[in-house]
Amino acid sequence: MQLQQCREKLTKIFRAELKKRKQNRLDGVECRNDLMDGLMDIKDDEGNQLCDEETLDNIISLIVGGYVSTSLALTWAIYFIAKSPQVFQKLRKKHYDLPTFHNFRSDRPPKMWNMKRIPKVWQILPWVRYIHTNPENYENPMCFNPNRWNEPARPGAFSPFGGGIRHCPGNMLSRQQLALFLHHLCAAFKWELVNPEAEIRYLPHPKPTEGAEIIFSKF
Numbered sequence: 001m002q003l004q005q006c007r008e009k010l011t012k013i014f015r016a017e018l019k020k021r022k023q024n025r026l027d028g029v030e031c032r033n034d035l036m037d038g039l040m041d042i043k044d045d046e047g048n049q050l051c052d053e054e055t056l057d058n059i060i061s062l063i064v065g066g067y068v069s070t071s072l073a074l075t076w077a078i079y080f081i082a083k084s085p086q087v088f089q090k091l092r093k094k095h096y097d098l099p100t101f102h103n104f105r106s107d108r109p110p111k112m113w114n115m116k117r118i119p120k121v122w123q124i125l126p127w128v129r130y131i132h133t134n135p136e137n138y139e140n141p142m143c144f145n146p147n148r149w150n151e152p153a154r155p156g157a158f159s160p161f162g163g164g165i166r167h168c169p170g171n172m173l174s175r176q177q178l179a180l181f182l183h184h185l186c187a188a189f190k191w192e193l194v195n196p197e198a199e200i201r202y203l204p205h206p207k208p209t210e211g212a213e214i215i216f217s218k219f
């Protein structure tokens with residue numbers, strides 16, 4: 001119910017903006033060239049364009065897909081860095097070239113799981129956590145060890161953004177956001193967990209059960 005209300009609230013905001021943009025176009029006001037303008041302009045091979053509902057749905061799915069995922073990834077990164085002083089010191093000392101969109105664009109897409117023929121009637125649920133926590137893929141998989149990424153993961157053993165044609169379209173954006181945020185956070189702040197032993201609640205997304213209350217202080 002709350003979700004439905006949030007959706008309606010968001011749709012109302014973007015519907016008003018869409019109406020304004022359409023009027024701006026009629027009045028010859030310059031486009032902003034952002035996501036909404038892009039969706040308003042997009043055409044398929046036959047020249048068909050998105051209707052208003054499709055434009056709004058696309059914007060809302062990007063907001064929904066991009067909000068909890070990146071914020072939770074950040075929560076866990078901050079949580080585990082707080083518990084690993086040596087990782088924190090390494091992040092502060094090491095000089096990194098800050099990622100740019102261009103750096104990430106040049107990354108190769110991940111190689112997906114091996115192709116297998118699946119009977120038509122089967123329903124498939126890929127269990128990505130199993131792949132990521134399988135000791136056959138990673139030594140001591142439950143240990144927070146960023147050094148393991150000094151070597152690329154085995155093909156098919158790392159799929160946080162899914163794969164194939166439904167591969168997460170926000171993956172480059174979120175990786176850039178995470179890297180920039182963590183870089184600036186480590187450079188300027190130190191932090192301490194209020195409840196370092198919080199249990200994990202896995203569904204619908206893995207979260208610390210008690211939240212992750214943290215005290216930040218400036219260097």
Ligand code: HEM
Nearest residue numbers: 062065066069070073160161162163166167168169170174
């Ligand atoms: C750490 C951050 C993120 C993670 C771990 C993540 C993970 C995923 C995964 C596993 C999928 C399903 C892929 C599949 O079905 O194979 C997905 C889909 C999707 N993600 Fe992300 N995502 C993240 C950030 C974002 C961001 C920032 C956006 C948008 C700005 C976004 C938008 C979407 C959308 C729209 C889909 C559906 C794609 C489709 O069905 O074609 N995600 N994401």
